[in-house]
Amino acid sequence: MSDSLYYKKHVFFCMNERDDGRPCCADRGAQAAQEHAKRRIKQLDQNGEGKVRINKAGCLDRCDQGPVLVVYPQGTWYTFVDQSDIDEIIDVDLLGGGIVERLKV
Amino acid sequence: MSDSLYYKKHVFFCMNERDDGRPCCADRGAQAAQEHAKRRIKQLDQNGEGKVRINKAGCLDRCDQGPVLVVYPQGTWYTFVDQSDIDEIIDVDLLGGGIVERLKV
DSSP states (O other): OOSSOSOSEEEEEEOOOOTTOOOOGGGGTHHHHHHHHHHHHHHTTOBSTTSEEEEEESOOSOGGGOSEEEEETTTEEEEOSSHHHHHHIIIIIITTOOOOGGGBO | OOSSOSOSEEEEEEOOOOTTOOOOGGGGTHHHHHHHHHHHHHHTTOBSTTSEEEEEESOOSOGGGOSEEEEETTTEEEEOSSHHHHHHIIIIIITTOOOOGGGBO
């Protein structure tokens, strides 16, 4: 663990950039979910240094369990179906410091 | 920290997807560096679950210090100039478990 974390919670959404062109998370609502998360964190004024960062990432290579996101530094992986799942991850984990057990992969 | 980390070292390269279109890490060799890292980790058979994952990410919002990458779960941020810097990060940090102090941001 670093002496000082630049982001308290750094979130990466898998956005389907598989090298072999096979479908992945992007076909399952990852982009809308990422945009929703980014917008909501901003609305709550929780984005930025010392707080939360919501990022897109290339393929995280857990396609069978997708769509997926990972929260660092803790290394918690989640799947999700809709915006209410994303809101629960935001409220319980990113802002609340807990874990959403039912969405963990 | 998670009970079990899916990747021992998960690396994200900032790849210039700023919302406002301003230049960022991609103008400073980030793509070539990411491709080099990914290729070398694969050649060393260090990619995959329980080992190392090299990813592209959208803008990590540290443009002034770019190009940058971040290594999780430890949360260490590095800048780099050329492939020999990337090789040093691979050898010392990703595979060696140390920190490359001179490249930290």
